[in-house]
Amino acid sequence: MAGPLPVSPLAPKGGFPDLPVIDGVRFATIAAGVKYQGRTDVMLAELSPGTTIAGTFTRSKTRAAPVLDCQEKLGGPSDGAAAILVNSGNSNAFTGIKGVEAVQALTATVASTINVPAARVFTSSTGVIGQPLPYERITRVISDLGNSLKADGIADAAKAIMTTDTFPKGAAQTVEIDGKTVSIAGIAKGSGMIAPDMATMLVYIFTDAKVGFDDLQPLVSGLCNGTFNCITVDSDTSTSDTLLVAATGASGVDVAGNGRFAAALFDVMNDLAKQVVRDGEGATKFVTVSVNGATSDADAKQVAMAIANSPLVKTAIAGEDANWGRVVMAVGKSGAEADRDRLSIWFGKVEVARNGQVADGYDEAAATEHMKGDEVYIGVDLGIGEGKSTVYTCDLTAQYIAINADYRS
Template sequence: MSHPVSPLAPKTLPSLPVIEGVVIATAEAGIRYKGRTDVLYVGLAEGTRVAGVFTRSKCPSAPVDWCRSALEGGSARALVVNSGNANAFTGAKGAQAVSRTAEIAARAAGCATGEVFVASTGVIGEPLDASKFEGVLEDCAGRARADLWQEAARAIMTTDTFPKLATRTIELDGAEIRLNGIAKGAGMIAPDMATMLAFVFTDAPVAAAVLQEILSEANARSFNCVTVDGDTSTSDTLLAFATGKAGIAEIADAQDPRAKSLAIALEDLLVELAQLVARDGEGARKFVTVRVVGAVDDASAKRVAISIANSPLVKTAIAGEDANWGRVVMAVGKAGEPADRDRLSISFGDIRVAKNGARDPDYSEEATSAYMEGEDIVICADLGLGDGEARVWTCDLTKAYVEINGDYRS
């Protein structure tokens, strides 16, 4: 069933530029949805390099297993993504479906099956009928175009209420380098490696090993800092493809200054996509940034931030526009990280509500209540113990989240 577009959605969608070596087509294969596209095909130029990070779930989907294996080859010629069926927890049938999908796509793209990457999203536990791709992928390959980025983002949506796209342009060696990204995700969001599904494309010539290094580092500071409901998907996949068509020398060393510039642009793009995921959290009405400072180290700060961001009590308080700092205290205390009650200070936006383990003497209920009515909320917890800091993005928890997930398989 469809849901109203999130009030936190961007007012306009970005127009993504063409990236040489990338062509796109979408199709309706009737996998689960009726009257909408549910298959994305991306053709990639010969010589395209690939990198990826995947879910750490101990129950990964068949497509995740396939991509992990294919990644060892370092090159890609096609990407196939379907929505409506995750092809997860489907046993031997799942592996066979992925293999068959790759065979069909390889024939359409004129490449080896090991150069095909496959991702699926949707219901877990339902076998995927790969025969639905017969004829569809060949047709897609024949009519693929370079300018269908919005269509690509829409084809991979499940409970998403808007397509998620981002783009960046930088200059390297006098050439314009482009990066485009699309993502999907609204629920079952607490990445433990990558994200729901996300795909990034660039025309930069980058060795696979370098691309892998900068992607993993950028992911750690972007998608691994977003949570909607604390649940890590079986299917989380983030893939980056570099066609090498920009006309400059290959970036073969991660210490190359050009690699650093590319890494900065990539992280910036992934941060935007990660925030869009939180803004489209199922039933979300508030976009929340959780900052933790003064921790013993950055890793400890992040664990505390995640504890706050995943707390149903904190998230429902935000939904009710209640600056209930007691729930933040609870989330800090349960995180299992070093904390000192009498050094803890908490702020909502620029308003400090608690200081050194007690209510701030300058606390204003009126000012805080007015702040909580906004769409963008910032919670900051200062532990007062060290220099560690972290930030995580999430959303509030509303009745609509229960309704959406209660009806998910209906």
């Protein structure tokens, strides 16, 4: 890389948030030199005995070895302690049997060093694809990691999992249940890129809530559909995307079926998902695409994603051009049911098209003014049903091309 990338103009104004300590979780980070020297690139989270771990993963057919290992381990016995080990610099993807061996070596070393069952050690890797992971660079520092675990280390952990993210991502919520406080804190890395690497989204959320796997997993899967599965930067899907939610139970508050806990967890996931978009490669605009009036929610999402992934829509937004013709085009190509002559479109609060043609009294100056802001809203009413969906994306700029084509490792 030719020097560090500038921090995204869409980064949260207040910097990294003050995350609460989650009882039952300790963190350590270290510079292991997986790919680059002199930057922290490994984080270890230790989870107290009885912690429930749920998760969701990339649906790619070419999933990386650590993803397959995590998927196998979910839902196993939760009585022992647990651990999450994450490295950046190498994704251990498309590495065949060597990839499996690397995961086994890492999990075995963590298990023996901090006394956790190997079946409860979850690993993620992000970075270059197709090169065997030099896992001995990591195994040799596990004992150092084990010796430096601390309860207030989550901000350092957020930094250790970054690749070319331009800011670390964190979010938290606390919720009062039965007179006690339940805390949720999460970190994420987004679609940074180191040529010739690929983007990976990694998310780790910790809570002291008490909840079993059979209650936590469906909640996490459901909320994931409404948060992380509703964002897109460039329509490309990583082989390594991983979300893990760890509930230590240390608060003693049983949250199974609790709506307020679900809402708080949603808020944390939604916040992190939007931060990933805000750090989309080359992004200068945060874009909300809201579709209603579809024949089903699935159709609405198909239309919303077709708009959010359209290179022509995204470049128009980058150019601050109220180009609603490209929105019409994206609706038309989405494959979802649509009727050209019932379609209406808004940019911000400005109605630009109604029932298949330009709206009466359409104010192009007002629409253009909306496009100049750093938050763009595109509303679409298909006018043929009750289905609705909202997705989040960013614009497509020359900086995206520069990051992914011009910069070479």
